[in-house]
Amino acid sequence: MIRPIVITGDPVLHSPADPVTDFDRSLADLVADMFETTVAAPGVGLAAPQIGIGLQIFVWVYGDQDVAPPRGVAINPKLFIEPIQPGEPTSTDREGCLSFPDEKFALRRSPRAILRARDATGEPYVLEATGWFARILQHEYDHLQGTLYVDRLIGEDAETVSRITKERSWGRPGLSWTP
Incomplete structure (x- = not known):
């Protein structure tokens, strides 16, 4: 089932998620819904808070890596990254977010990460x-x-995000869109 995607401003997006404690059928159903929603959006990843569920779960649907499967789920993950190199972001550093739809901004990220999680x-x-x-x-x-x-x-990009949030009346609870 495709789930509505929560837009910036909802408290679930701005609060730490809780660990998953029950690995049962309802979790499997939720993960299946998250994959379906990611593909429908379309996106390359989706976290449970983005569909209004404050649990430590995210999925990815991305087939351009050598080692990891093209689809996966990370539950109760821990992520370890190399230090981010100083410098200005470039056009290749642009990313978007389903919870801040239709916009992309450049952000420096670490070039390498190690993920420890549960399926x-x-x-x-x-x-x-x-x-x-x-x-x-x-x-x-x-x-x-x-x-x-x-x-x-930071800087001009942060100001642009603030302007867009205001213009679109985002930044408050209860807003979502359905792919």
Whole structure:
């Protein structure tokens, strides 16, 4: 089932998510819904808070990495990154977010990440990611911490985000869109 995607301003997007404690059929159904919603959006990742559920779950649908599967779920993840190199972001650093739809901004991210998480059955796994896939993992992990990528922007980009939020009447609870 395709779920509505929550837009910036809803408290669930700006609060740390809770750990998953039950690895049961309802969790499997939720994960399936998250994959379906991600594809319909279309997106490359989706965190549970983005569909209004404050649990530590995110999925990815991204087939351009060497080691990890093209689809995956991370439950109760821990993410380890290399230090981010100083410097200005470039056009290749642009990313978007389903919870701040139709906009993209450049943000520096670590080029490498190590993810430790559980799958939908509760089995632990570890994977390493580089490049764009490492960016996806960092972006989705941030959602579980209550941070949107636009919250990390500074200067003119932060001012533009503020203006867009005001113009679109975002920044308040209860707003969503359905892919």
